[in-house]
Amino acid sequence: MNEENKLVKKTEAKEKTKVIKKSTVDPDCGVFHKGKHKVVFAYAANVACDRNNYILAFHTNPGNVHDSVAFPKIYEKVKRYKGVKNIVMDSGYKTPAIAREILKDKRIPILPYKRPMTKNGYFKKHEYAYDEYYDCFVCPENQVLNYTTTNREGYREYKSKGEICKSCPSLSECTASKDHVKVVTRHIWENYIEQCEDIRHTPKYRDLYKLRSQTIERVFADAKEKHNMRYTQYRGIQKIEMELNLLFASMNLKKLATWIHKSERRNQMA
Secondary structure: OOHHHHHHHHHHHHOOOOOOOOOOOOOOOEEEEEOOOEEEEEEEEEEEEOOOOOEEEEEEEEOOOOHHHHHHHHHHHHOOOOOOOEEEOOHHHOOHHHHHHHHHOOOEEEOOOOOOOOOOOOOOHHHOEEEOOOOEEEOOOOOEEEEEEEOOOOEEEEEOOHHHHOOOOOHHHHOOOOOOOOEEEEEOOHHHHHHHHHHHOOHHHHHHHHHHHOOHHHHHHHHHHHOOOOOOOOOOHHHHHHHHHHHHHHHHHHHHHHHHHHHHHHHHHO
């Protein structure tokens, strides 16, 4: 095989086609996986509220956009409120980039525990000890994984030595690679996630995270059960945003009216 044919084959191997499902009725929406079995075309709303359940901001995007990707736009809206010091989020926003952005703004990101994505039967990532001084990982069998490169996603790759690993008694719990090389990654901004872990274990911020069930989760529950947020009669992202603007404004007004009514009753009783 000549060099030209080799080059053509390599180019064909690299050019992989990606199939994207698109609605012919509403091209603005995206495929959303609801649970394990249900797949629908939908929109997603990222919503921020304060500790009194008043909705501060929201951002609408197609259902196939991950929360962490949509975060910058809603965070820009939240930053307009100068009194915001603590940002409580769910696990979908737990990325090094988001943690870094909030900490650099001198705000406190409060993020939950996120279960490791390791396959069953294999060592978890936390079982590989990171040595900051020598910039390497040490596996459960006390073998060193040295730094090799940084990939395009910003993760530093640390690799073991295959000739040592192939005779390791814990190989089946470590890696299934053909060359017996274990790869552990660490993001270049991983120290920001580590700061979030320290924050998570602080009693004050742990109690703040527990308020999610009474605040933003209550907002979503009321919007879905009382205001038909589970479905929309409109097509196009602009119309969806118009609908959500009216929906969240009405929810805020109802809450304000209830608060005023209760306040007046308390004053009359006093």
